[in-house]
Amino acid sequence: MEEQMAFLGLPIETWLIVGGLYFVATFLPSVIALILRRKEVKKSK
């Protein structure tokens, strides 16, 4: 069987797909809020 690269016992591929999306989903609201806030400030100026 082909040996898979792993971190903490979890394959790197799963880290990238599940972990990556999880990370993005966690911080996306804050990023969107910052963008919309900037847009609002720009518009008001």
Next chain:
Amino acid sequence: MSRVMIYMIYFTLYTIVLLFWGKSGFKKTNNIKDFCVAGNSLGLFISVSTFTATLFSAVSMQSVTGSVYQYGYSTILYSVIGWLLGGSCLIFVAFKIKQYDIVTVSDYFRIRYESRKYQAFTGVITVICYILYIIIQIKGFGIVVSELLDINYNIAILLIYLFIVYTGFGGLFSVAKTDALNLIMVVVGVFLVAGSVLLNLGGITAIHQEVGIITNGASLDATSNGLFSPVMILTTSLAWGLGTAANPQYIIRITSAKDKKTGVRMICVSVFVLSIIYLGLMVIGMGSRVMAPTADSVESVDEILAYIINTKIFSYVSGVMFISIIAAAISTANSQLLLLSSSFTYDIYINLFKKEISNDKFLNINRVIIFIAGTVSLLLSIHPLETLLIYGSYIWSIVAVTFLCPLYGGLYWKKATRQGAISSSVGGIVAVVIFYFVTHNGILNTDIHPVLPSILISMIIFYIVSIKTYKSQDDRNEI
């Protein structure tokens, strides 16, 4: 001291504290706005508590844990990530909705689309969807309480009925306050269980290695070694995500926040807190697979959490873990019961039949509706449904196709019209029903969740009808 006795002591203490906390909400509630949106006065802490506790339901606590136990990390892709991404969409709502002075989400539709009938229609959809969704919470509660207190399932579900009816009576002030208590219980409980699992099994690396051997690597793979197709994962996640993004129970929490800034911050902080709690659930689900490699001892994987707490990691603090499961179910069910009663009274009864009503009468009618709707959900819960996670995604699909386009389109697109909104909601619901019927009866064999084609149909209808009717309105104005 017996296990049942330990759980009973914790349960009694929790009941006393909950009743005490919830009581103060009754005093603060004097009018319609107090009852439905807490007088638009909630600060950041209480807003984050009520948003997080409402989103984190029995589905999260029991079904995510059970599904991680059974299928591994693919569960996170088709459920949790959808919820968190749905939270991101709510930021767009939070930036605009505070311009409208609303009591319910359907009230926003009345103002934006100038249609009382559309307000009533969306109110009816809200009432039906939430009655069905509360069943999930009641079932989740019933499973745990009957298992751990060693009582009949039907008696167990009667207990949650009393809890949610009581807190619902006090309006959003009462619900939000008890949500804060329930969230604390959830956080403490989840991390106690996760900590115990990690200590018992020697850390996360050991757990992953062991799960890899037990499941032949399937639980560690993003698609469970091909058990779920990427299309199925993506579209189910979409169902949950869009259902969250357009869900009245979260939008009401934005309007109940004291200002726009608090509403926006509430979502950002809540999504972060939720992602931490879900990490705990992943550890629990994976660890449970090592502790109980086969699910022979339980009827459904939704029961695995209660089973692990009761048999594998039992200690004197197991009562806190037990209460955390109950808290997750109660905090969501009481919010939903409150929302559906407000919607019935404000969007249907007052809107269509009785334009003028005193505050006292409004509160009394709401309490009667809470009682009736709670009873209906209770009766429907007597014969439990299949898996909570899949059932819930269908209800959220109806919510998504009904509310998504009219809500976001209304806030961000000036050409959105009443006709577009009504046709989009009706067309979307019809599409969900048809796709559900053809996929479940084998007429169409596909992994695609009904929400994907239905939401696309709903969007197309919304766009075409709005453009057509907006133009004709323009023409009339010119004449």
